Amino acid sequence: MAYALSTTVDRPFAEVLDATRNALSDQGFGVLTEIDLAGTLKTKIDADIPAQVILGACRPVLAHAAVQAEPSVGLLLPCNVVVRALDDGSTAVEAMDPEVMVTLTGNQDLSAVATDARARLDAALGALSA
Numbered sequence: 779m780a781y782a783l784s785t786t787v788d789r790p791f792a793e794v795l796d797a798t799r800n801a802l803s804d805q806g807f808g809v810l811t812e813i814d815l816a817g818t819l820k821t822k823i824d825a826d827i828p829a830q831v832i833l834g835a836c837r838p839v840l841a842h843a844a845v846q847a848e849p850s851v852g853l854l855l856p857c858n859v860v861v862r863a864l865d866d867g868s869t870a871v872e873a874m875d876p877e878v879m880v881t882l883t884g885n886q887d888l889s890a891v892a893t894d895a896r897a898r899l900d901a902a903l904g905a906l907s908a
Contacts, residue, residue: 783896784872785903786864791829794869794906795861798833801902802859807835810856830862835873837898840891844879847887854879857895871906873899 787794799809811834819825836856844851859873876895880888 781875781878782872783875783899783903784870785907786868786870787906788868790867791861791863791869794871795831797906798859798861798871798902801905802833802835804905805898805902806837806839807857807898807902808838810834810836828863828865830860833859833861835859835899837895840895844888844891847891848879848883848885851879851883851885851888854882857899859899871903873903875899 787797789797802809811832813832813834815830815832816827819827834856835858841855844855854874857874857876859871862870862872864870876892876899880886880892
C-alpha cells in the first residue's frame with residue numbers, strides 16, 4: 779500500500795523547511811506540532827541522522843469533518859509532513875497520503891475529507907517544486 783506523497787527539491791534543507799511551512803499555510807493548514815527528529819535522536823541516544831523535521835499539519839475544518847465521520851480517526855491526525863535533508867544537498871518533502879485514513883478505517887464517509895486534504899497537500903508539495 780502506497781502511503782506517501784513526495785517531492786524532492788534541489789534546495790537546502792532550512793530553505794525548504796521554511797518554504798514547506800508557507801506552502802502548507804497557503805493551502806489552509808496550520809502546523810500544530812514540529813519535531814526535530816535529528817535533534818531528538820542526537821539528544822536521547824547520541825544518534826546522528828541527516829536533518830529531519832516532522833510537521834504536524836492540520837486544517838481544522840477537515841479534522842472536524844474527519845472526527846465527525848470516524849471518532850477514532852484522531853489516531854491518524856494531524857497530517858504528518860516530513861522535511862528531510864538528502865546526501866546530495868537536496869531536500870525530500872513527504873506527506874502521509876490522506877487516503878490512508880479511508881483504507882485503514884474502511885469508512886467511506888472519510889473519502890471527501892481525504893480527497894480534499896490530498897489535493898491541498900499535492901498543491902503544497904507542487905508549490906515547492908515550482
